[in-house]
Amino acid sequence: MxxxxxxxxxxxxxxxxxxxxxxxxxxxxxxxxxxxxxxxxxxxxxxxxxxxxxxxxxxxxxxxxxxxxxxxxxxxxxxxxxxxxxxxxxxxxxxxxxxxxxxxxxxxxxxxxxxxxLPLHQLLGSRRDRVRAYASGLDFHLSDEAFRALFSYAASIGYTAFKIKVGHPDFQRDLRRLELLRESVPAGSLVMIDPNEAWNSKEALVKLTAIRDAGHDLLWVEDPILRHDFEGLRTLRHAVNWTQINSGEYLDMPGKRILLENHGTDLLNVHGQVTDVMRIGWLAAEMGIPVSLGNTFLEVGIHMAAALPEVEWLEYSFQNYDHLVETPIEIRDGYAYAPNRPGHGLVLxxxxxxxxxxxxxxxxxxxxxxxxxxxxxxxxxxx
CATH class of the missing domain: 3.30.390.10 (Enolase-like, N-terminal domain)
Incomplete structure (x- = not known):
């Protein structure tokens, strides 16, 4: 109709x-x-x-x-x-x-x-209905006490992977936050960090080395340097062989394509534009580049995450949006579940x-x- x-x-x-x-x-x-x-x-x-x-x-x-x-x-x-x-x-x-x-x-x-x-994820071609979710604090401006409380709670309800914000002018504060996270979540948890382009490429190498030397294993570092510094991203990928570079969040679809063509990332970060995400996700699959779903409003990204073959993770940030819809996306035990209701399953x-x-x-x-x-x-x- x-x-x-x-x-x-x-x-x-x-x-x-x-x-x-x-x-x-x-x-x-x-x-x-x-x-x-x-x-x-x-x-x-x-x-x-x-x-x-x-x-x-x-x-x-x-x-x-x-x-x-x-x-x-x-x-x-x-x-x-x-x-x-x-x-x-x-x-x-x-x-x-x-x-x-x-x-x-x-x-x-x-x-x-x-x-x-059909549920949206099935219309998009999914073969599954759940994807691992990681707890993301959007926590840069929280006090240490609030930071501890948020991530301790996330761990208590089944999350096993956690992403924190870094990039403070005082690098010791970044290191302290990593220590606080280690004290707040179980041993063996997966950790990601996100400086939001706060560093340049050489600075990123120095600081990522210091983080490793302080005993912190990182699954990935997200947007460590400027989004269009494709040469710097490619160089950093090869220099920090103990972690992965996750980039692309701030680029439009043509920019993401250029990032992939320049081999500037280990994982491609996408958000909620369904058509754009599927198109660039198919290209990433052809190139063997994993895709991660960043924050999407009310977690609608679970549908693209379930449909794209290279997606392992979906970001969840505990934002207070759920009251806007009748039934929010289900997240439990560290997994986000795609609704089996027709459409994306969210009704105002x-x-x-x-x-x-x-x-x-x-x-x-x-x-x-x-x-x-x-x-x-x-x-x-x-x-």
């Missing part, structure tokens, strides 16, 4: 803890639900995200979407849009005015899978629409307390 209408619901609420890395700090959640409705009444759901600044008022989001996106999809079938290739040229080569790209891909794929009567909660919709932008001081996060039952005053 053809797409006949759209709905946008704007949300704005406080996070239950500050998240961030060596470069950024984020205190609030600013998202809008995009629902594409077909003539049959099926609904495809995606989320428009703005990490650092509040989205404009809902009326403005709707106007921009109706102007820039709606003419391209109105009256079309979702299954006929998800693989469509455009040839951008000149002034046509530009992003949408608001961050619709990922939300649109997710909503279209959700709708296409529902119309086909009508309770959330009533209680948390914020059609008009609010100042941070007016947001009130954060929604409860049942997956991270740690006292809020700790954060």
């Amino acid at each position: 053809s797409i006949s209408q759209f709905r946008i619901t704007r949300f704005q609420f406080a996070r239950d803890r500050v998240i961030g890395d060596s470069q950024v700090r984020i205190d609030d959640t600013n998202v809008a639900a995009l629902e594409l409705v077909s003539e049959s009444g099926e609904v495809g759901l995606g989320f428009i995200q703005s990490l650092f600044y509040p989205l404009p008022d809902q009326a403005e989001i709707e106007t921009v979407f109706e102007t820039e996106v709606w003419p391209m999809i109105k009256g079309q079938k979702a299954i006929g849009l998800v693989h469509r290739v455009n040839r951008p040229r000149g002034g046509n080569q530009r992003a949408f005015s608001l961050p619709f790209h990922e939300a649109l891909q997710v909503a279209l794929w959700d709708l296409a899978a529902k119309e086909a009567g 909660s009508e309770d959330a629409r009533r209680e948390w919709a914020r059609p008009v932008r609010l100042p941070t001081s007016k947001l009130g307390p954060a929604p409860k996060n049942d997956r991270l039952p740690i006292p809020q005053d700790l954060f």
Whole structure:
């Protein structure tokens, strides 16, 4: 059935803890639900995200979407849009005015899978329905006490792999955090670190050597240096033969292709743009490069992770989004499970629409307390 209408619901609420890395700090959640409705009444759901600044008022989001996106999809079938290739040229080569790209891909794929009567991961060609999940703290700005509490809790519920943020100007602080992690999780746990491009290539080599000499084994280091320093990444790959380089997070699809062609990473990091992820994932498979799924909104990335042959890991960061949907993605005993419901399995909660919709932008001081996060039952005053 053809797409006949759209709905946008704007949300704005406080996070239950500050998240961030060596470069950024984020205190609030600013998202809008995009629902594409077909003539049959099926609904495809995606989320428009703005990490650092509040989205404009809902009326403005709707106007921009109706102007820039709606003419391209109105009256079309979702299954006929998800693989469509455009040839951008000149002034046509530009992003949408608001961050619709990922939300649109997710909503279209959700709708296409529902119309086909299949879970999204099966429509994408999966042979499994679960992928190992690692606990990621987004912890750079947490106190040592909060850091310990978060990772101790993650270990207590079955996680065996953990990623922490490093890249502090005081390298001794990075080493101390690694020691705190070792004290907080079982012996033999897998450890990843993420400097978020805080280092240059020579600096990365020196610091990774110091980390190894301090007795810390690393499964990978993520985005150690600038994303476009393909020569530096390739050199670092060969120099640090005791760990792996995980990169590509900040690159668009053409950038990821160039990264692979330049042999600049051991693992390719992707996120939530379903069509883009599948295309670059197929290329990575041809080249024998493993893929890791970074944070995706409400863990929708489990579907791509289950479908791509080179994926071993999906990132989970205990963010307080679950109240937005009726049934979140199941994560237990260190595994994320792809829903067997048609589509991606996430349905916007009508309770959330009533209680948390914020059609008009609010100042941070007016947001009130954060929604409860049942997956991270740690006292809020700790954060």
